Amino acid sequence: xxxxxxxxxxxxxxxxxxxxxxxxxxxxxxxxxxxxxxxxxxxxxxxxxxxxxxxxxxxxxxxxxxxxxxxxxxxxxxxxxxxxxxxxxxxxxxxxxxxxxxxxxx
Amino acid sequence: xxxxxxxxxxxxxxxxxxxxxxxxxxxxxxxxxxxxxxxxxxxxxxxxxxxxxxxxxxxxxxxxxxxxxxxxxxxxxxxxxxxxxxxxxxxxxxxxxxxxxxxxxxxxxxxxxxxxxxxxxxxxxxxxxxxxxxxxxxxxxxxxxxxxxxxxxxxx
Numbered sequence: 001x002x003x004x005x006x007x008x009x010x011x012x013x014x015x016x017x018x019x020x021x022x023x024x025x026x027x028x029x030x031x032x033x034x035x036x037x038x039x040x041x042x043x044x045x046x047x048x049x050x051x052x053x054x055x056x057x058x059x060x061x062x063x064x065x066x067x068x069x070x071x072x073x074x075x076x077x078x079x080x081x082x083x084x085x086x087x088x089x090x091x092x093x094x095x096x097x098x099x100x101x102x103x104x105x106x
Numbered sequence: 107x108x109x110x111x112x113x114x115x116x117x118x119x120x121x122x123x124x125x126x127x128x129x130x131x132x133x134x135x136x137x138x139x140x141x142x143x144x145x146x147x148x149x150x151x152x153x154x155x156x157x158x159x160x161x162x163x164x165x166x167x168x169x170x171x172x173x174x175x176x177x178x179x180x181x182x183x184x185x186x187x188x189x190x191x192x193x194x195x196x197x198x199x200x201x202x203x204x205x206x207x208x209x210x211x212x213x214x215x216x217x218x219x220x221x222x223x224x225x226x227x228x229x230x231x232x233x234x235x236x237x238x239x240x241x242x243x244x245x246x247x248x249x250x251x252x253x254x255x256x257x258x259x260x261x262x
Contacts, residue, residue, distance in 0.1 A: 017217035068224040078217035
């Protein structure tokens with residue numbers, strides 16, 4: 001349903017700062033809109049996004065309804081060891097999604 | 107003559123429908139963010155510490171056609187070492203239904219104090235980014251944005 005897209009370089013040099021891009025499909029309904037019949041559309045957003053590198057958190061974001069649909073993040077980290085980048089999205093109505101990417105440090 | 111009547115009726119129905127949707131659109135939440143509420147939200151994060159201008163670069167387009175997706179990039183001038191780094195970056199707005207946009211938590215492992223995302227703007231307004239440093243100081247930058255199509259409160 002909510003398929004995440006992850007973009008990380010396959011190989012990086014030790015000590016290099018590299019860029020991570022993520023996108024997840026989610027409506028991010030802000031909870032301030034009404035239907036034409038006057039009913040309030042309840043809030044349904046992703047509230048937290050986090051990324052950890054070999055188990056250690058390197059980036060975390062608290063999202064508010066002001067974040068656009070299909071939240072996109074672009075951030076950086078330093079290459080330390082080869083391993084895994086784990087991504088996690090948590091939201092309203094029990095929404096939870098994870099993704100991971102392998103990184104090779106030379 | 108009989109053929110024009112259904113046309114008139116259709117027009118009347120369409121106008122009625124338009125009026126109905128407009129009425130639905132202008133029903134707003136009573137509590138909209140205001141410059142005061144933004145200041146309160148900032149105080150909530152910053153506490154009593156003073157906020158200085160500078161070191162933060164906030165990139166938002168000055169003119170936005172569609173407030174539903176506005177690119178936002180914040181970078182902070184910091185060496186990002188184990189002893190001197192950016193702890194968090196908070197973004198606030200004045201006129202959306204809520205004053206908060208996003209809070210990002212970083213650390214020395216980030217390497218570069220920069221992130222970008224996309225956000226919504228309900229009106230032309232001032233957007234403010236505040237960086238919290240590891241030494242406890244706060245730095246800020248603001249940008250004026252003009253929005254032609256508002257987000258957040260439109261009816262569907």
